[in-house]
Amino acid sequence: MIALPPKPQRSLASIATIVAIATLISKIAGLVREQAIASKFGAGAGVDAFAYAYIVPGFLFILLGGINGPFHSAIITVLAKRTKEEAAPLIETVNTLVGGLLLILVAGMMLFAAPIVGFFAPGAPPEVQMLAVEQFRIMAPLGVLSVLIGIGFGTLNASDQYWLPAISPLLSSLTVILGALLLADYLGPAALAWGTLAGGILQWLAQIVAQSKAGMGKPRLRFDFNRPGVREIFSLMIPATVSSGMLLISLLISTQFASLIGVGVPAALQYAQRLFVMPLGILSNVILVPYMPIFSKLSAPENWPELKGRIRQSLIITAMSMMPIGALMSALALPIIRVLLERGEFTASNSQLVASILAVYGLGMFIYLARDVLVRVFYGLGDGKTPFKITLVGLGFHALFCYLFTSAFQAQGLAMATVGVNLFSLIALLWILNRRLGGLPWRTTAGPIVGLAIGSFLTGVVAWGTSQGYEALVTADGLLSYVGELATAGTAGMIVFILVVWQLKLPEVNVFLDRLRQKIPGLKSKL
Template sequence: MSEKPSRSLAGIAGIVAVATLLSKLVALVRQQAIAAAFGVGVVANAYSYAYVVPSFFWVLLGGVNGPIHSAIVSVLSKRSKQESAQLVETTTTLVSGLLILITVILVVFADFFISLLGPQLSSQTQAIATVQLQIMAPMALLAGLVGIGFGTLNTANQYWLLSISPVLSSITIIIGLGILAFQLGDDIVLPRYALLGGQVLAWGTLAGAILQWLAQLITQWRLGLGTLRLRFDFRFPGVREVINIMAPATFSSGMMQINLYTDLFFASGIAGAAAAFSYAGLLVQTPLGIISNVILLPLLPMLSQLAAPEDWVNLKLRIRQGLLVTAVTMLPLGALFVALAVPIVRVVYERGAFEQEGSQLVASVLIAYGIGMFVYLARDVLVRVFYALGDGTTPFRVSLLNIMLNAGLDYILVKPFGAPGITLATVGVNFASTIMFLFILNRRLNGLPLRDWSIPILGLTASSFVAGTASWATLWATQRLLGSEGLIVQLLQLTVSGLVGLGVFAAIALQMKLPEVDLVISRLRQRFVR
């Protein structure tokens, strides 16, 4: 579609990596501000429950690599610029009509949805969460508009704005909290200001979503890729194709979000659990989101171009590359999160209202997240293969099965393990999804070299275990020597232990002679060794 010359995979990955890194770092500062102001208390817990509903739509419809983004990319990449503008306007009209209705429902029935999510929440937490949800309800509509914008800009090679625009949401929250802290000072933690603090979080989140949409819209207009014009020609070529991919993919991703609802239902009786999921999740999503965007953003258009049977040989090579790069990056990072969870949480969050007790809770959840980092991203890679093949139904069916699996695992694991058990249930669901997707693709593509793929992945898993052990041993030794108190000491221990772990992994992985290992390390050398 784009008239600009296509960029290389390396060039795209570089743009995405830098922009996403900036976005994730600002998001981390945002989360630090929330932690310092509210810790794992009532306001943070209420926000975790209130945000899960607009987040459902934001992830489902508005996220990079979400169903709308994937459907738009798959269809627009095959069409001219003029056709694309009309298709974007028609899709926007259709999606907006549905989401305006949903926004009204969220405002009217906010208290019901919060009660459904957290039946064991305190009355204060529920009241704050209800108000927050009513404020953030328009994000349902904005999610659809942003998702369409992401897909449109992706096909126009506008990768920088795709990855950097989420910064706007974080900045508005940080500014809001800064003003609140300036006005209230240390009184910000007092119960009588809890509702005010919750409202500031909600308004800041909504303002950021509006700014993100406006930034995309201006770029779309400048490129001639659609305006806010209402277009009701739902028979326009390509609209049906978008719907055929988007509808089942949306339901599929929605099923995954239902798993999150199930998790929160079981977590509502555990004090601070929802906030802990949010804090630990961001720590994981920071590197995972960067690598996810680097892998998936340029990979999806390439997969779509290899969907024909005569191109399946190259398609299988791209699938292998996606899975192996995922393993090379996610497995060692996951091992480091497991080994260094406590010092990571203490360095990032432990200040202000966030105390050592909160660090222990968040660290326990972070360990569980670290165990599942590889299968989380591997599942996403395989889902995009189905989207590229024009099949959104298979991920939907697998997700339906996983709802029951997730509920069962939550019920089993929450009693012995508490909050980390709920995260481990999610890891189990992602692992099961990955296996099912590989089995189905093996049949669909007339066989995959699964044994050839599994051997290096198992080798990288073993390497990561050794690296994690080395990192933990280094941390233990430095704590015996220097103690574990003081930010400078903690930073030093974390840095040394992390570098030891990564060095051990790199030393072992290099001996495996995998092209994906060489690819990742060469990229790192290009960026950090001049």
Template structure:
């Protein structure tokens, strides 16, 4: 099998598994929206999830620093060397994260006051801000639920490290299905938890007096999902000889030290991005009705991250080992071609999706979420935030492609330094944009930071790799952006026609309007992209044609 076919096969496995996980993730979010809307339960959850939940994303996520470091080192090792390395890294990481977990539980309330100080306003300060008694009561309820949820989810710190190490080991052994599909198990536990809550409470599930119970169920089911993600990977690890639960204190082993050398700065670098998320929520806690604002950010974020997550895994997971094998100077021409492949494929996929999500944000939000506790005004707020997220989808994934190039070059310090500078830039933009634009301003601040990061990384790689064809890549990206804008305009026109003809009320009507407008927009972009004769487009069309003809 050729290398290209191998990459295509890996991408196909990752795409199918990730798609299933994202579909169940969407079901989970729909269930949360139907049960809690934009009220204090889900608003509190977004604040409580900042530290334990983002540790799961940071350390346990595919393409996270643990995953990247493990893959980079183990892919160069013999099979018999892998188990001791994995066991040594696991022993070290679990020892550290157990202490972190104890600290999170012991200092839950002060930690939450750092995450969301706006939730801890005194009655006098709230009155000076012009906050009504009802709004202040909701604020207090949101704070109490968030502290409770934070304590429950604290053990996710340990689970995050275990999941990330396991996923990296499995990918290094060319096992991609289980790591890509594992988030599905987390979504299933939340769905089961909410299903049990709905069965127990019935119509009372939206009653404010049961908000604490609802918050506890949401937190416990989220923790159970993280535990299940780790448990399901153990049999595959043991069967493949990738280490067991045996403690091993071989911290001076050269391979273990190499993993730590890559993992340490990479974790701090990725952690800087999570500090940006904390910064966003820090400022969001001061928005009037903060629970609704952060809930809308959560709902809109999932809609944007669903295609972004699928395509991120499809593009990055197969390319990371390839980047690692092309770091010698004599291989730089091939490395540059792979960087182009990653960036142009990112533009080819993300730009049209961004354009369509911007013009179709309202019907998307209504179709996905608007039922039971989720009201029409919640849909409009979520749609507005979704437009802001959609603007930055290309730069978000493009920056991740470049970060993986630095990891392959065993340079995790450069992304780390850029991330440190971005913390201050993000805080400044948040401060400037939150008052005039609210939640939308916070999202746009993040988009600006990602754009600047991507441009800086391109400039550094241009110098380090002795020149990149930046003008050519920029021109191609601009053309794809033009085609995406054309597709978005056509989709908007089709949507207006459908609403004039069919109306815009009822789930079925909304779904038909959305499918027609989105489908026509994609066809327009597909026609435009094929006219460009890009190798990335031609390869994609060729693979589809071959599969169709074989069938």
């Protein structure tokens, strides 16, 4: 069979650049979305209900409809071996089969909405559960849209189209923003659900147009289930879906404990989580995308010495980028929330609660991404079972940590449990990888990371001290004052970190600067 595109393929660097820029735009839109929700609904019962209602539809939307999700990856793998003439009917057949199965699932979700919400939110008041059931039924069709969008992402990437898949989450953010600003006074919290559903519909419609123009299938029913490639797609997709499904259980555990703490906690947890993943989403693409093919190419035993060097390099770059951001996020959590969310219905007490959770998440930023880097190493070695087993064991620890930490620290304990589970996974992956590869370069890896951790700690201390000094000198409240505090304290902290990195003389700094020179025109001469 002949590989798909006749036109020249983009380089890895250009693809990564497209994805990074589009992801940045989408994340900015996502931030504006959170600001609109916070302004209209604060951190109360309406957003609590939305958090409960979004668990299953949102999980399906992210898992099945997301970039790097099981359908996206399976479609790319299979279509890379086929011509456009073969691809179009194959895509139409898979859409028909999977869309039909998900339609049955969605019908069941709508029928049993009340017990599903009750299971997710056992401690929520009855009025909050009623709001959640209403929103759950509105968003249930996302289950069908998610799989169609995931297949569409893979199809477009296979035809060398990357911009639309990466930028399409912007559509969902825009519809939620419009729903919150224009419909909230008429529909109440249900405006969030209708906006979310409208965003999913727009993403699918945009993909349909692009797919049709590329000759990669149209929205038609096709029942040729014995067509070559259908079974291959499912053989790749099903194990990945089961593995990723552990995320739903983890999210369920956190939400159940949040519902038991009190009204406003699920909403605060959702705000903190989304702000935490914004920088992670951008930087993870920049770090993971270039290293994934490298890990795969070095999987043979004779290449393991070089693989170990690449693992060291990727972990140090991860620490160099994520540790200072995490330190600043922890030290300046309150002014960050005041600047981004505190307006309208989002009160000062809401800011205190969300900031306390965000500060804990910031401490685990490096741990989260370093774990993801090591998972990609295992995938490169052709081993997806080990990360799955560690995730499975981690679910038990997650439930235990939630119980222990929420008993002592309430809402902040939920974030502590997440950081604790990620730390467990990171240590387990390192230990197994060390045994499998016959030893990792611990000395040359741990030294720089410890130095970066000390530098990040000093960054956080200086930023926090500067923030306190600013508040003592500038007594005025308001957005401009908070922005000034954030800018002053953040700059002071980053100056400290830059000085520490300069003293460490890490070769990874040159790797990072080289990437900047390649991606930013005119930077080479300045550096």
